[in-house]
Amino acid sequence: MHTPSVNELRPLGVDSTRESARGWTVDAVEALYALPFNDLLYRAQTVHREHFDANSVQLSTLLSIKTGGCPEDCGYCPQAARYHTGVENEALMSVDEVVAAACCARDKGATRFCMGAAWRGPKQRDLDRVIEMVKAVRGLGMETCATLGMLKPGQAGQLKAAGLDYYNHNIDTAPEFYGEIVSTRTQDDRLDTLREVRDAGLHVCCGGIVGMGESRRTRASLIAQLANMDPYPESVPINSLVQVEGTPLHGTEPLDPFEFVRTIACARVTMPKAMVRLSAGRQEMPEGIQALCFLAGANSIFYGEKLLTTGNPEAEKDLALFSRLGGRLESSPRTQAQPVGPPDRFQRASPCRRFRATSSAAGTPPPAP
Numbered sequence: 001m002h003t004p005s006v007n008e009l010r011p012l013g014v015d016s017t018r019e020s021a022r023g024w025t026v027d028a029v030e031a032l033y034a035l036p037f038n039d040l041l042y043r044a045q046t047v048h049r050e051h052f053d054a055n056s057v058q059l060s061t062l063l064s065i066k067t068g069g070c071p072e073d074c075g076y077c078p079q080a081a082r083y084h085t086g087v088e089n090e091a092l093m094s095v096d097e098v099v100a101a102a103c104c105a106r107d108k109g110a111t112r113f114c115m116g117a118a119w120r121g122p123k124q125r126d127l128d129r130v131i132e133m134v135k136a137v138r139g140l141g142m143e144t145c146a147t148l149g150m151l152k153p154g155q156a157g158q159l160k161a162a163g164l165d166y167y168n169h170n171i172d173t174a175p176e177f178y179g180e181i182v183s184t185r186t187q188d189d190r191l192d193t194l195r196e197v198r199d200a201g202l203h204v205c206c207g208g209i210v211g212m213g214e215s216r217r218t219r220a221s222l223i224a225q226l227a228n229m230d231p232y233p234e235s236v237p238i239n240s241l242v243q244v245e246g247t248p249l250h251g252t253e254p255l256d257p258f259e260f261v262r263t264i265a266c267a268r269v270t271m272p273k274a275m276v277r278l279s280a281g282r283q284e285m286p287e288g289i290q291a292l293c294f295l296a297g298a299n300s301i302f303y304g305e306k307l308l309t310t311g312n313p314e315a316e317k318d319l320a321l322f323s324r325l326g327g328r329l330e331s332s333p334r335t336q337a338q339p340v341g342p343p344d345r346f347q348r349a350s351p352c353r354r355f356r357a358t359s360s361a362a363g364t365p366p367p368a369p
């Protein structure tokens with residue numbers, strides 16, 4: 001078999017270190033996927049080192065600020081009202097509750113706080129409260145991210161004015177596969193919101209899910225679509241499908257873990273300066289595979305024992321993993337990374353862990369570190 005050289009893989013006339021690496025063809029990304037595993041990881045790690053401290057990982061904590069009851073039909077999602085997944089509907093949280101959760105996340109070492117809502121899109125009344133949340137969380141010195149569904153003209157600008165740093169809105173899969181997974185909106189609807197977000201001056205957080213029964217070519221097409229955005233997203237979450245009973249995708253043939261690592265590597269090579277986040281699916285992932293994802297160029301994770309409705313590794317377990325790998329945590333937004341030491345301040349935060357069960361005490365957040 002002919003093994004493509006590095007130059008054959010780079011799209012013609014394109015410098016892959018540019019902000020906007022336009023011109024990644026699906027064939028070129030598929031050829032990356034087809035490289036021998038070690039060659040692909042070597043290439044990804046080389047690109048990674050050109051732009052980042054190779055041992056540093058950024059921590060984002062997620063909070064579901066409005067849970068379940070979503071009118072959309074995304075085949076992967078436990079929060080769609082039409083699937084019987086056991087997720088209990090919860091109304092939009094209060095600003096105090098969110099601030100208390102953000103304080104806990106900050107005390108445990110997270111530098112970014114991401115607020116997620118199970119909406120098709122926010123009503124203005126709801127957006128007004130999210131804006132208060134953004135202002136308050138920003139006031140804690142954390143980076144803010146929100147994922148609220150589709151935005152109407154003007155809504156992204158309001159979030160930007162409140163101090164929102166990132167808006168997460170995933171394209172989820174390749175354009176040609178999207179209709180197999182979601183029917184209540186099109187991928188073009190997603191692209192419209194991403195345009196609103198970009199035009200408002202917000203940083204774009206946009207990625208997808210693999211392990212939904214798609215082919216390798218579909219995965220390559222997802223990566224090419226992300227890489228060809230102009231500019232490509234600042235933050236690229238790569239999710240491994242968390243299979244939840246009751247969703248249409250429950251029972252899908254699981255993806256080979258090495259194929260997941262390859263997806264991370266392809267994201268790193270094609271989007272050299274993006275933060276590539278090893279996102280959903282880590283709880284099901286052996287630590288050795290996670291370590292390979294970091295080697296392949298992942299430099300961010302969701303941190304804290306819950307994603308939105310499903311589980312994530314315990315914070316202590318992640319800290320122990322970083323310590324074993326000699327990794328560093330990004331200590332504060334856009335400042336120098338610090339070595340993982342004895343996690344005093346992380347241990348001190350343990351009373352926060354049952355935050356949602358004790359949210360009546362939410363008005364009194366724990367002391368800052």
Ligand code: SAM
Nearest residue numbers: 076077117118119147148149170239241242280
């Ligand atoms: N409702 C908003 C939306 O769809 O944009 C925001 C929340 S939605 C849960 C955010 C993202 O979570 C989805 O775009 C999808 O990529 C990811 N996600 C949802 N369920 C997942 C699952 N079971 N496994 C992996 N990723 C999932």
Ligand code: DTB
Nearest residue numbers: 116147237279280307308309310
């Ligand atoms: C993203 O790409 N993954 C996160 C975040 N952005 C919002 C969400 C993962 C959700 C996994 C399923 C759940 O916990 O409900």
Ligand code: SF4
Nearest residue numbers: 070072074077080118
């Ligand atoms: Fe609703 Fe978002 Fe889940 Fe789709 S992914 S069902 S839009 S919460």
